[in-house]
Amino acid sequence: MENFIEKLNPDQKKELERQYQLYTSGTQDVVPLQELKNKIAKSLFLGKPLKVKLGLDPSAPDVHLGHTVVLNKLKQFQENGHTIQLIIGDFTGKIGDPTGKSAARKQLNDEEVKHNAETYFEQFGKVLDMGKAELHYNSKWLSALHLQDVIELAGKITVARLLERNDFSERLGAGKPISLHEFFYPLMQGYDSVMLESDIELGGNDQHFNVLMGRHLQEHYGKEKQVVILVPLLEGLDGKEKMSKSKNNYIGVDEKPEDMYGKAMSIPDELMEKYFRLATSLPLAEKMSIQEKLEEGSLHPRDAKMQLARTIVSMYHGHEAAEKAEDHFKSVFQQGSMPEDMPALTWDGSDEPDLLELLMFAGFFPSRSEARWMVLNGGVRMNGEKAEDINTKVSLQAELILQVGKRKFARIKKV
Amino acid sequence: MENFIEKLNPDQKKELERQYQLYTSGTQDVVPLQELKNKIAKSLFLGKPLKVKLGLDPSAPDVHLGHTVVLNKLKQFQENGHTIQLIIGDFTGKIGDPTGKSAARKQLNDEEVKHNAETYFEQFGKVLDMGKAELHYNSKWLSALHLQDVIELAGKITVARLLERNDFSERLGAGKPISLHEFFYPLMQGYDSVMLESDIELGGNDQHFNVLMGRHLQEHYGKEKQVVILVPLLEGLDGKEKMSKSKNNYIGVDEKPEDMYGKAMSIPDELMEKYFRLATSLPLAEKMSIQEKLEEGSLHPRDAKMQLARTIVSMYHGHEAAEKAEDHFKSVFQQGSMPEDMPALTWDGSDEPDLLELLMFAGFFPSRSEARWMVLNGGVRMNGEKAEDINTKVSLQAELILQVGKRKFARIKKV
Numbered sequence: 102m103e104n105f106i107e108k109l110n111p112d113q114k115k116e117l118e119r120q121y122q123l124y125t126s127g128t129q130d131v132v133p134l135q136e137l138k139n140k141i142a143k144s145l146f147l148g149k150p151l152k153v154k155l156g157l158d159p160s161a162p163d164v165h166l167g168h169t170v171v172l173n174k175l176k177q178f179q180e181n182g183h184t185i186q187l188i189i190g191d192f193t194g195k196i197g198d199p200t201g202k203s204a205a206r207k208q209l210n211d212e213e214v215k216h217n218a219e220t221y222f223e224q225f226g227k228v229l230d231m232g233k234a235e236l237h238y239n240s241k242w243l244s245a246l247h248l249q250d251v252i253e254l255a256g257k258i259t260v261a262r263l264l265e266r267n268d269f270s271e272r273l274g275a276g277k278p279i280s281l282h283e284f285f286y287p288l289m290q291g292y293d294s295v296m297l298e299s300d301i302e303l304g305g306n307d308q309h310f311n312v313l314m315g316r317h318l319q320e321h322y323g324k325e326k327q328v329v330i331l332v333p334l335l336e337g338l339d340g341k342e343k344m345s346k347s348k349n350n351y352i353g354v355d356e357k358p359e360d361m362y363g364k365a366m367s368i369p370d371e372l373m374e375k376y377f378r379l380a381t382s383l384p385l386a387e388k389m390s391i392q393e394k395l396e397e398g399s400l401h402p403r404d405a406k407m408q409l410a411r412t413i414v415s416m417y418h419g420h421e422a423a424e425k426a427e428d429h430f431k432s433v434f435q436q437g438s439m440p441e442d443m444p445a446l447t448w449d450g451s452d453e454p455d456l457l458e459l460l461m462f463a464g465f466f467p468s469r470s471e472a473r474w475m476v477l478n479g480g481v482r483m484n485g486e487k488a489e490d491i492n493t494k495v496s497l498q499a500e501l502i503l504q505v506g507k508r509k510f511a512r513i514k515k516v
Numbered sequence: 517m518e519n520f521i522e523k524l525n526p527d528q529k530k531e532l533e534r535q536y537q538l539y540t541s542g543t544q545d546v547v548p549l550q551e552l553k554n555k556i557a558k559s560l561f562l563g564k565p566l567k568v569k570l571g572l573d574p575s576a577p578d579v580h581l582g583h584t585v586v587l588n589k590l591k592q593f594q595e596n597g598h599t600i601q602l603i604i605g606d607f608t609g610k611i612g613d614p615t616g617k618s619a620a621r622k623q624l625n626d627e628e629v630k631h632n633a634e635t636y637f638e639q640f641g642k643v644l645d646m647g648k649a650e651l652h653y654n655s656k657w658l659s660a661l662h663l664q665d666v667i668e669l670a671g672k673i674t675v676a677r678l679l680e681r682n683d684f685s686e687r688l689g690a691g692k693p694i695s696l697h698e699f700f701y702p703l704m705q706g707y708d709s710v711m712l713e714s715d716i717e718l719g720g721n722d723q724h725f726n727v728l729m730g731r732h733l734q735e736h737y738g739k740e741k742q743v744v745i746l747v748p749l750l751e752g753l754d755g756k757e758k759m760s761k762s763k764n765n766y767i768g769v770d771e772k773p774e775d776m777y778g779k780a781m782s783i784p785d786e787l788m789e790k791y792f793r794l795a796t797s798l799p800l801a802e803k804m805s806i807q808e809k810l811e812e813g814s815l816h817p818r819d820a821k822m823q824l825a826r827t828i829v830s831m832y833h834g835h836e837a838a839e840k841a842e843d844h845f846k847s848v849f850q851q852g853s854m855p856e857d858m859p860a861l862t863w864d865g866s867d868e869p870d871l872l873e874l875l876m877f878a879g880f881f882p883s884r885s886e887a888r889w890m891v892l893n894g895g896v897r898m899n900g901e902k903a904e905d906i907n908t909k910v911s912l913q914a915e916l917i918l919q920v921g922k923r924k925f926a927r928i929k930k931v
Binding site for chain 2: 198200243244246247248250252253255256258259260261263264273278280281284288289
């Protein structure tokens with residue numbers, strides 16, 4: 102690719118620097134940096150938007166804050182006039198797992214794929230301008246490939262290179278089977294970039310191998326190579342694992358303001374800065390100021406976390422809803438004069454336990470009948486609100502505070 | 517597969533034993549032996565012929581004695597009423613090597629494939645009854661496969677299993693590249709067995725991995741598994757390498773009787789027994805008797821070799837031609853009272869050297885003009901026949917005996 106940077110006039114060079122700083126901020130890795138700069142320069146010089154790709158797995162369309170890290174990055178490109186390419190990986194979704202061994206690769210029918218894609222797009226609309234985004238289903242080109250094309254595609258990669266992917270080499274080393282078709286997932290993802298002539302592909306940091314495949318294949322099909330931008334992974338509410346629905350440690354972008362706020366308040370203090378940085382659209386200067394104040398001690402962590410929670414709720418429900426959610430939270434958790442310290446319990450039973458069961462589990466009552474009596478008499482509160490139905494099933498997605506009478510409290514969360 | 521052996525009546529059991537002995541004789545390996553027996557039993561019980569498969573590479577249609585080892589085995593099946601399935605691997609032939617690196621995988625067009633296949637079949641007709649053989653081109657089913665089918669196929673094999681193939685594991689170990697598409701050659705070959713529901717597949721001993729793939733895939737596609745019969749590889753005239761055209765150490769089934777006879781006479785003594793065993797259709801008892809007599813010393817190796825040469829020529833050209841070829845050989849090499857010992861020279865120059873060049877190479881003449889003079893004066897013989905043309909190009913496919921005058925001799929062969 103020729104050098105476009107040197108062709109720019111001074112104003113364009115300034116704009117180049119601005120965009121370059123913006124796109125590289127908050128990323129984990131950009132491969133290669135210099136090419137990104139030149140791609141932006143080319144776009145400025147030719148007045149042609151960049152094509153920025155994001156691939157989506159059609160089997161898990163619940164969008165949470167973990168996803169928004171990459172969506173916020175896409176938004177930066179979109180706000181600067183570049184073209185977003187969203188690819189629904191419906192081809193592999195429709196095949197499912199040919200060995201039948203992987204529960205994660207459930208086979209989806211046309212309707213499910215369509216429904217899941219729409220669910221994605223609806224939720225993405227909270228971050229991106231979907232009217233301007235390109236939507237693609239990769240079955241369009243992948244289902245048209247014949248064995249002859251597949252052989253040609255496979256001829257562009259070596260077995261050794263595929264075995265460099267961490268999970269493959271680990272499994273081969275440990276004598277665990279790798280089915281040959283698994284080698285095709287990264288290849289198909291990469292082939293999408295060939296077909297769409299993407300300039301840039303975004304992905305989470307765990308997608309390193311897969312998104313680089315697009316770059317490799319584009320080169321071997323004689324196309325301009327895409328630049329790869331990897332964003333950091335966001336840990337979930339547990340502060341340990343990557344945020345995901347299956348770990349139940351997530352804040353969904355579709356959740357109710359109160360739930361979103363409450364969940365945001367439950368993240369560990371040490372992750373606050375990362376959430377501010379990756380999951381909010383506050384200006385960079387403001388993020389840094391909060392960070393500094395926290396370090397100085399001039400901002401109390403609880404107040405910072407309330408600001409974080411407010412910011413997050415605002416992003417998805419607007420300012421008013423955020424104010425309301427904060428008021429609700431305060432009335433329940435702060436004005437209710439709950440003790441700062443209370444027993445913290447971990448529930449490892451069913452997903453939606455019985456209220457009565459939980460009351461016994463917390464040690465408040467020795468028998469079901471006594472627990473029932475107290476609920477019927479209005480002496481039990483869940484998150485500050487009076488429990489009225491003895492048959493209540495309790496959702497433990499976020500932490501729950503159980504209260505009996507005025508003095509007895511317990512925090513309960515799921516394993 | 518249910519047990520058919522126990523369902524047979526005594527006559528059928530006798531026939532079962534006869535065929536079983538015949539098919540297993542002279543093989544390198546049968547996987548698994550007991551299933552072969554049961555397949556034959558099934559065929560006898562149901563009165564249904566077995567389907568016996570042989571896959572052919574369409575890029576090298578010159579049939580030589582090395583190929584006839586497996587053809588002779590096929591013939592045994594055919595003579596007992598079973599069905600021969602000959603598969604031309606035209607699909608891969610037409611693709612060629614997608615990386616462009618393998619000279620051996622030259623891309624063939626439709627016409628070349630057709631011509632090569634016809635060349636095969638014409639030559640096979642010298643061993644098999646081609647009127648009763650099934651002919652298949654695997655592009656018929658392979659070119660109809662879509663990516664989705666390929667993924668399903670690939671899902672039936674693990675990477676570790678493929679890496680068990682010797683050349684793959686060696687190359688991976690040595691850091692030499694294996695292109696992913698190479699994994700598909702054994703899979704495609706195996707898929708042919710799925711489509712043709714073959715009962716038995718034949719192959720040379722170096723095809724162990726590939727022919728077992730058919731068995732593996734049939735099982736995973738819910739078919740009855742084929743039995744694999746591997747025949748030994750025949751060394752070429754050099755006594756070292758597997759007979760092949762590229763090594764120029766072969767006897768082609770299409771060669772002229774005299775050339776065939778002469779080449780057969782040039783094989784090393786220690787390979788005679790193997791040639792008798794694998795490359796002739798003499799009855800087993802006769803083969804064993806020759807072997808015994810050679811060991812006792814009651815048969816001179818030269819006489820045994822003449823019998824071998826005569827037998828081979830008879831197989832492809834009939835008895836009369838064999839007699840003539842033997843007479844020719846005797847008149848040139850034996851009645852011409854050539855010395856038993858003469859200098860043996862190895863030529864490593866061009867494929868078809870000039871006669872004059874060879875005469876100088878052998879040290880008979882110091883200059884081209886002297887060599888020319890002697891040829892013009894009738895003093896030079898090639899394999900006992902007078903050389904008349906000073907511009908003769910000499911073929912060194914078989915050993916050549918040069919003679920100058922009455923006393924000077926040299927044996928010349930190519931490297």
